[in-house]
Amino acid sequence: MESKRLSKLPEKVIIPLKQHKGTPCVPLVKKGDKVIIGQKIGDCKDDNDSSVHSSVCGEVQSIEMAPHPDGNKVLSVIIKTNDSTETVQFSPKKNPSQQELIEIIKNSGIVEHYGVPTQSVLKPAGKKIDIVLINATSSEWVGGKFSTPEEYGMQMIDALKLLMKAAGASKGAIVLRSDDAESISAFERVKFEGKQLQVSPLIGNRKIGYYFKDQNSDIVVVSQKRIYGKSILNFFTYNVTGRKVPPGCVPADVGVAICSVKSAKAVYDAVNEGKPYYETVISLEGLANCPSQVLVRIGTPFKDVIEACGGYPAESGKLIANGMRTGVAQYTDEVPVTKTTTRISFQKPEDVQRDEAIACTHCAMCVDACPVELIPSRLAVLSDQGRFDECRKMHIDNCIECGECAVICPSKIHILQLIRYAKNAIEKAYEDLPQKESSNLKLGCACGGE
Ligand code: SF4
Ligand code: SF4
Incomplete structure (x- = not known):
């Protein structure tokens, strides 16, 4: 479509x-x-x-x-x-080198939907990427610019190879949603390395490492149940690769780069068409x-x-x-x-929520709803009071901005907005203090990566 x-x-x-x-x-x-x-x-x-x-x-x-x-x-x-x-005049590039690919991506203006330029995801300063993932669990991209399902499957495989080359990664995977029958069938029609592609389910402890070995291939296509929002990259990394991303770190800290279907397609077009x-x-x-x-x-x-x-x-x-x-x-x-x-x-006007926030009743429903085990009610209070250092100590960075806490809160407290406000304030503090630790904000990745 x-x-x-x-x-x-x-x-x-x-x-x-x-x-x-x-x-x-x-x-x-x-x-x-x-x-x-x-x-x-x-x-x-x-x-x-x-x-x-x-x-x-x-x-x-x-x-x-x-x-x-x-x-x-x-x-x-x-x-x-x-x-x-x-x-x-578009200038396609045949068989670009790793450095040429990074330059093409940068000069073509390709950006991930969460705002990070794709070349920085693939080649983060001081970090080594060994696995590239294309997150194809949001099928909203799929109707994009592909005229047939086969074209989608084949272009994504080619795009993954380009992304792996740009990152210098030896392995790559495309991750589909297990209830997305259209995408699964698109990939199962594609031939790769002389064989029909198989879409393998990620179940329990069976992560992509298992399928790299089992299929004796550096490129696999897998499917999983959960849908991940734009900020849930660390969860996604763990569920797909089994690598835990420590608090305050990003997938690149454990050697993983994640691109969307949209940016993968943009890289494919930039290289093959010069667009x-x-x-x-x-x-x-x-x-x-x-x-x-x-x-x-x-x-x-x-x-x-x-x-x-x-x-x-x-x-x-x-x-x-x-x-x-x-x-x-x-x-x-x-x-x-x-x-x-x-x-x-x-x-529509009747669907717009106009509830006034009232006092927290300490029902803890937001705590039960939070998928990353934060205490949203406490973070909201600390943010409201400008106590951002304490928010940081309570790992506000781990908030994936899913909004579950705000949706469930019977007091209609604007928890997500308050959390975002505190995160922005902390980010600004980092900008102001680029190379040294302040007394209350620790700089650097807690996992010890560069
Ligand atoms: S938005 Fe709320 S529920 Fe979602 S991760 Fe952040 S604190 Fe937890
Ligand atoms: S759900 Fe709302 S009312 Fe309940 S503890 Fe959380 S912030 Fe307070």
Whole structure:
């Protein structure tokens, strides 16, 4: 199934110069410049940043601070579009070396949906990756840009080989969801190394290491029951590889790199077609008669996506970026689709929760609900009081932002927002104190990795 492409070109696109975790790109264009599709308009200063490209042909109207779906304002290139379909000359690269691959990924502007540039996931400074995983448990990507299931399966295998080469990893796996029959059948139709691919279930202690040996192959396709949200990378790593990621660490600390289907496909296109990352597939929900997925040019304002998909329902409601449970409510529909936008949701007025938070009754339901054994009620109180050091001591970093605590709380306390607030404050403290330990915030990974 191929996603619907927006039929109407927006009048303008708003392309933020920062769509990744890191420093903003430096603009390469100025007001009045003409740009074409795929042209690099923002360059990165650092290896951990990611370039940005124009998704349309048109004229740069301004470079100014504009609303971003994460709730902040970000320096953005605003382009008035025209109907031309001129693109830059794409330059595919045959058999690139490891370093060339990293450069291609960086210059193509490929970013994971949780905001980290893909080249930093594959080649993290001072860490060695030996396993690359493609997390294909969110089938919302699958309808992306693949015309047949076989094409999806074959391109993902080829993409995995490219990602492994870029990371210098000897092993790789594609992880599917065990109830995603469409994806499982797509991979089971693919021939790999002369044999029909097998999708093997991860059960109990049987992790991917077992299947590497059993199938005598460095590449396997496995399936598992759980669905993982964007922040649950450490859990995912353990469940798939059996490697425990200690508190405060990331999968790279145990030698694992995790990419999404979306970024894997972008890497495949960047290498084989020379195409930079200027369009993305997003899901839509809550709008009458809209398709479930659309292929959108990065920078398209939400309002243009909604108009092109049938418009708003008669009554007003709430617009949310990246999912009802943990996404961010928008104060304007002038925010653009970015590389990290996965979903636009519209909530009808009767579905919008307007409960006032009341005092905690110490029922402990949030504690029972937390999948990573935190004490959400305590973290919320500490965050509310600005006692961020204590939040850190209580391992707030381990919060995977699943939102279960907030959903279950009978007092309607905004636990997730308070936790995010404290995490941001701690992250800022790290930025301010880059190389030394403060008296109350310990720097560095608790696992002893670099
Ligand atoms: S959002 Fe709440 S339930 Fe989910 S991991 Fe964080 S503290 Fe636990
Ligand atoms: S669920 Fe809500 S009311 Fe119950 S302990 Fe947690 S924060 Fe308090």
